[in-house]
Amino acid sequence: MTGLGPVAWPPAPIRTERLVLRESEARDRDAFIELFASPEVRTYLGGPRPRDELERAVPAVPGRRPGLFVIELDGAMGGTVTFQRRDAERPGHVRPDAGEAELGYLLLPQAWGHGYAAEACTAALDWFAGALPGELVVLCTQAANAPSMRLAAKLGFIEVERFEEYGAEQWFGVRI
Numbered sequence: 001m002t003g004l005g006p007v008a009w010p011p012a013p014i015r016t017e018r019l020v021l022r023e024s025e026a027r028d029r030d031a032f033i034e035l036f037a038s039p040e041v042r043t044y045l046g047g048p049r050p051r052d053e054l055e056r057a058v059p060a061v062p063g064r065r066p067g068l069f070v071i072e073l074d075g076a077m078g079g080t081v082t083f084q085r086r087d088a089e090r091p092g093h094v095r096p097d098a099g100e101a102e103l104g105y106l107l108l109p110q111a112w113g114h115g116y117a118a119e120a121c122t123a124a125l126d127w128f129a130g131a132l133p134g135e136l137v138v139l140c141t142q143a144a145n146a147p148s149m150r151l152a153a154k155l156g157f158i159e160v161e162r163f164e165e166y167g168a169e170q171w172f173g174v175r176i
Contacts, residue, residue: 004083004101007131009066016123019116020072021081024063028070031077031108032062040109044142046166071107071120078116079107081124083137091163092140092172100138100174101128103155112147121155125175136174143169 010023024032035041036058037051063070067083082105088098103125107117128137139157141148149171157173164170 004067004085005132007066011127011131014069014123014127016119018073019078019120019123021069021120021123021127022072024061024068024070024077026061028077029058029060029062032080033058034108035079035106038109041106044145044148044168067101069120069124071105071111071116073111073116077108078111079105079120081105081120083124083128086138086140091165092138092161092170094136094138094160094174100136101132103137103139103175117151118154121151125155138172138174140170140172142166143171 014021033051033054036049036054039048042048063080069081070077071079071081081103083101083103085099086093086102094100103121105117105121111117125137128135138160139152139155141152143149143162152171152173155175157175159171159173161172162169163172
């Protein structure tokens with residue numbers, strides 16, 4: 001995946017009513033490991049990764065890259081919102097040259113069911129629209145992931161296609 005292009009990074013922290021979207025810090029490392037080791041979080045993402053492998057692999061300051069926001073909730077990391085370029089070799093594109101910006105998000109289970117994902121994604125999408133005006137944003141999720149499908153609709157994504165990937169039906173949409 002390539003970077004986002006000509007975007008100043010990191011932006012100033014983005015504050016919403018209940019959250020702060022910011023660049024990752026060393027204090028977020030344990031939460032990053034929990035995100036990737038959690039069977040609940042990884043249900044539709046190929047399953048959890050072994051915690052001991054993550055302890056060795058995750059750097060002291062994880063997730064430091066343009067397009068990755070930590071979702072801070074009550075002073076601690078509750079998840080992430082990301083933008084990255086969709087790989088041209090993968091199915092699911094709206095432009096012939098591919099490389100669309102893809103929205104992704106992960107929240108720890110204790111942050112589920114409170115509207116934080118919608119709040120964080122809305123703020124991140126607003127930032128993205130200001131940073132890269134006119135740029136398309138796509139989203140891909142397993143069709144079986146009902147909460148993610150509801151969030152995609154709430155955020156204004158419309159279905160472009162469905163396809164098989166990673167052994168499951170995927171829903172692919174674009175935000176108009």
